[in-house]
Amino acid sequence: MNNTAAKIILLLLFTANFAFAQVTHKDTLSERRTSPAVNPLTELKEQLDDFFGDKSFNNAVWGVMVKSLKTGEVIYRRNADKLFTPASNMKLFTSAAAFLSLGSNYKYQTSFMGNGEFLRGTLKGDLIIQGSGDPTFSNRFYSSSKKIFEDWADTLKAKGIYEITGDIYGDDSAFDNIGFGKGWHLDYESSWFASPSSALSFNDNIIEIRIEPSEINFPAKVSIDPDTRFVTILPKVLTADESAESNIKAARVRGTNLITVSGQIAKGTKTITEHVSISNPSLYFLTVLREVLEKSGIVIRGKIVRLDEADKNIDQNNLVPIFNHTSVPLRLIIREMNKNSNNFYAEQILKTIGLEENDLGTVDNGVKTSKILFNDMGINSESMVLADGSGLSRLNLVTPRQIINLLTYMYKHEDFIKYYESLPIAGIDGTMADRMKRTVAQNNVHAKPGYNEFVSSLSGYLKTISGEPLVFSMIVNNYLTPPALANYIHDNVCQRLINFNRN
Template identity: 50%
Template structure:
């Protein structure tokens, strides 16, 4: 009993100390003091020497884009896990290699002649990796896009398909996940599989609604599709009991188990789960939409990898071509909202553009030329995915600042900078540095992974000077909120930088 009380007291005072430091940072943010270079260095040294991070490792670099001088450095050449800051490399390369006006094309092809409203053969969907078949980019309902396709076929006089609906996903390889990804997390929405054909970011939405006490809860999925099998085991409990729901999907399976309890009269519980096999998932939903629109289909919804017959490419003819939004809008989604799925799709698209096969390896290989141009040795860093999920990624603050400097001097800086979250305004920084002097002056990509936090981008000082900076933190054990406050306070100091 004494030991339990002692542990409780230690935890209480530790947490109390942390929040006291956070409060002091909030107060510091209200003070506007101009710092010359030496004063700024002292302030930043003080911030990054916070005792709460004695067991952690900070890597920092700040550079003036006006003069090229290094204003501050701390372990700037050490390789650290950058978390989602790896997206800076993915999106910079996309602007550089694909161009801001690049668009994906997805084509519906007929494998047979059309007679009296009947396609005498298969309908083939040829994908190129378009990640935008989502609710956000399809008017709030991703199925609306497939309904448009159905209407187009009907307008062309096609009312029946005497064959299969086949997804041709051969533009990408079959490695759906990044190197070093944790298999235990593959059912999570943030690590959904990549694919040349995808729908709804390859996730489904699960809604659990309470009913009467001791009765099963109502469970719905969206999109509502037969591709996913639900194993529901959630019961409604009395108001005094807390809600506790567990949702899992077995590896290489689309059986989703939902178990636990939900409190009577409580709000609807919402969660998201990734699916397995994006191509078959997409084709199943497409077939269901077509049939609901009145198009009769005699065959099944399958991936081309499961199709036994050989398809003669020269015999195919297009029925419809869908063109995506432009690359700039896609990159905005990646950087503003740290969209892992979009980033993985984009990395593979870069590989497809340069080496005719979309794979993470080809995408990273294509990045090497950009790294050389940015004076970053490709052999001096480790990049294995496009999103930063993998803990195998290793990058230094100096390398990130070199990339940011390259984009400023030679890249599509206007659109690249505009894609980054803005402090206190939007994206992942919407709630950070608000109501401080730094609000609206920090344009940076945040990142988070297991015991890793990062923030890198550009800062416009009060004197109008533009800085490139990178702050990487590894091996911390305190709440992430405190890491954010340390980063934010450092940014506020940088905003107040003035030249001697």
């Protein structure tokens, strides 16, 4: 073959390849033009279906709703109108009702009054403390559990009172005497997270127990805070060798303040702390208060008694005011309740709502007022069950849509920023401090988690990468998997929602 023929063959081959490439390119462009574009919203819904369709939850039921606060569009829903046990998502309702009913600047008043005459440093008569349900008398708001009582001792002495010849009475009539919630499991009675409510309360109505190792095979060191004679501790903890596993159990005998601490603690172990609820909160308050007053040098001749158990008639119209203690604003109390999922605070606040609107702090009165508020929000309160303020009760029933409607209403309310800032922040603080760390959700998701046996929930607010504000509610009931798996789904859904972009 000569050079000319070779060149002709090469030219023909090049021309054929070029023509084929052009056809292929046209076909590819044609296919691109005819292939339907992926709809971001459709893709999101499919992915959320995959999350909530996880086979580990085949025996469970998910209730979910996601809504845009920008457009009002419901982005996703799954059993949104079914009733679920919400666990601590109930605190979203309690705190919203408190903001609307009481106001963010509401403050509790605790009054000190004298029943008798004041003469040369002596109250010749009785000291009466009238409570209104203030939950803050603890180291959550003061430097130590007894600090507020020490301050009160200083105030009494500044008023010239160094001796009280009569009794110290606690007036807890602002609330009823039903401390244990409706629908709470009886096994919770001595648990710190189920401490009783009362118009006179102290230290969250719990006792802190500290266990330290001593020498091997010898009893461990057991101490309490506050150090008080109100409770009786039966220590049954031995110190085991370094290789042993520490195992401590602290429980209160039902209806008493006798607390048994049992088990073992390994040598070299750091102090182990347990918390147990107490019985008779008003008497707890009065006992520790008396101990602090006496330690400060104030002589008390009489006894401590709840006012409704007084053995004499006390005319409250003739009492002499000594001083009033005013709490921090309600917005800070709600912040503690929501950030740390404080059940005790939630029950106190619900009864306070009832007290202010119906003159007696009861759960029923608090619920009655709250339901009126929820109806005004457009939430049909007849289609929900509110049994307590904390969500500890298994009798509570709400729908994801009701939670969404609540959160949407609060988004437009003048106290929204205070409400929003009271919620735990993913990866930052409260009960969300260790969740979604180092993800797009950190410092973005503001939400209230909830947990009870076979119940896990998460509801709140977030913003997508395009800045669109979303409100969401996820509840799962009757699951048998480890709670961490439910959290995993909650957290991943939040991250997926944040990455949602309509463009």
